[in-house]
Amino acid sequence: MSKSLRLTEKWMQRGLWLVALVFASFLIGLGGTLVGDLPKVEKQLTLDDFMDRAASTALRSSIKTTEAAERDADAALEQAQLKRRVTQADSAAARETFNNWLSTRHATQLSGQDPELVARTRALDGLKDKERAAGMAVEAQQQAALDARQSSVRERRKLAEMEQAAQKLLNAEYRRIELRVFLYRLALTLPLLVAAGWLFAKKRKSTWWPFVWGFILFALFAFFVELVPYLPSYGGYVRYIVGIVVTVLVGRQAILALNRYLEKQKLVEQLPDAQRREELSYDTALTRLSKGVCPGCERPVDLKNPEIDFCPHCGIGLFDHCRACNTRKGAFAKFCHACGATGQRAHLPAQA
Template sequence: MTTSQAYSRPARLLQIASWIIAIVFAGFLDMLGSLVIRDLMFVPHGGPPAAGQFVDTRASAPLDAQLREIERQRSALGDKAQTLSTGYERASTEYHDAQESLRNWLATRSATGDNRNDIELLSRTRKLDVLQANALNWQHQRDALADQQRKLDSQSETINAQLGRLQADADARYAAAQKRYELTVFGWRLALTLPVLLIAVWLIVKHRKSRYWPFIYGFGLFALSAFFVELVPYLPNFGGYVRVLVGIALTVFAGLYMLRAFQRYVERKRAEMQQSQSERARSVAYEKAISAYQKKLCPSCDKPWNLGGEQVSFCIHCGLRLFQVCGCGARNFAFFPFCNQCGTHVKRADDEAAGTPG
């Protein structure tokens, strides 16, 4: 942060523009990362395994050929069954018609009392027997054909059972191969995203205050998105544990880092409180002093000085001089380099006292 960033309008605009650059940079990196993570699925063996490649074709091909032959025979038997059904229906119709005709003829003869046509009766009876035998013959053929169809159905069921067992074995091999493939792809994706996340954490911890901080924060946003968002759709069954464990580790790391930073801050403040006012004043950076003045905090102990009133000259908590009077009579914040009334250079009373020979 530069000297003017605590209060100047151009500096605020620059900070907003820097965050926009960081977000846009993270967005483009995220798009690139999503493409890379997606295309990693084609790294092992050119893509995911296909279910068909695990079928034992040497065992299934003869069975498939037998099924095709059974289907051909079944189709032929179907055509023959239709012909037999037509022939049986015709023979049955002829038999029933002849039987009805004989019945009517007998009824007529009985009504007239004419018993001279025994020869015709025998002829009609023989014809009826022939028609009945013909119908029975068609029926026997139909029964034999039905037996053949049942045998074909039994053979088909046996072959389908064998094919089912082969398919179950193929499915088991495919499931195992698919699992190995998913683990391999997940390993590649984890090998890409986890180091990126660790590098981003290292950059933010070590270089977050560098002049190129927008790119560092943009890279950090991309790393978080890649690991905790882009990786989610491709997690295997146990992948969620990896993501949660890494999240826990990062949380613990961040917590320990913040606790240690706070402890260092407390120790530094405790050491500062043992210094003289002039030494403490010289150790306060101008940017921090301006930021503390805007928040009405003491730049040395970080506590609110306005609890003692708006016209205080010293911090009521640590005794640091905060305000002093210029030669023109104007009251100035002790860390302002120039007077707000006359514009002359303002020297701290502590500096003048330190520069006066004892």
């Protein structure tokens, strides 16, 4: 069709296509903003929404308490271990002193030192008792720290089990939310797609076609970009099933359209030549001729052959002769290219 347009008309057509694209871009921006806000209609859920609030609160509080007890027990254990090391050092030093003194006593054999021996032995026993008490204190703190750790582990395990069960419920709810959001998108997109189909069928060649095509581009973008990527998967079954259904529907419509077209062409090819050319628009005829096909049946025809004046497939006239100058010209031309006379079809000469 572009070959039959005037230069100014071509540029105006391009400008109108630019209007269509700009109009579609603003519609796409508005639609994208609306679709992006759709998930906000659903409540943002957390694990706590699927757990016994009282039980989870009690467990978390218990975990904090046991963690604090564990820290206190560890600190007390460090202090007890330090005291034990001190008592062990004192006991070792006293034992070394006692052994040295005992060696001196054996060397001097002084019986008058027997009371001092008893006193030193008692002091050494007292230090040994302190060492044993410090060891018992360390063991007690070790037991307290172990009890605190085990209690904390038990509480954490209980909380983890609750969170694991809640996570399963949360994941299931997220899948339901995903499906609902997809249905929201579908509820917005499907009417747009239906409206775009109606506009394409009825209004794509109207005066306001830039806005029609802009809306069609917007509807296609909304369907393939704003809807299809968010199609719930469920292991791929939904996507494949939807793909099969859409393919079957589109394929069925394409097959029916092809059959209707072929039936229509058969009926059209049975009409008189003049009626068939009257039903063909000027631009449509020129477009098909520029592609080297018959304007009536769209089959290939050698238009450069000067001996072909009628389509060998459907019989429609392709060339005739000017009534004014008898020059061979296109049957669909509005004016004769040789003399400029009105291109009303004339009967071919008898010799033709």
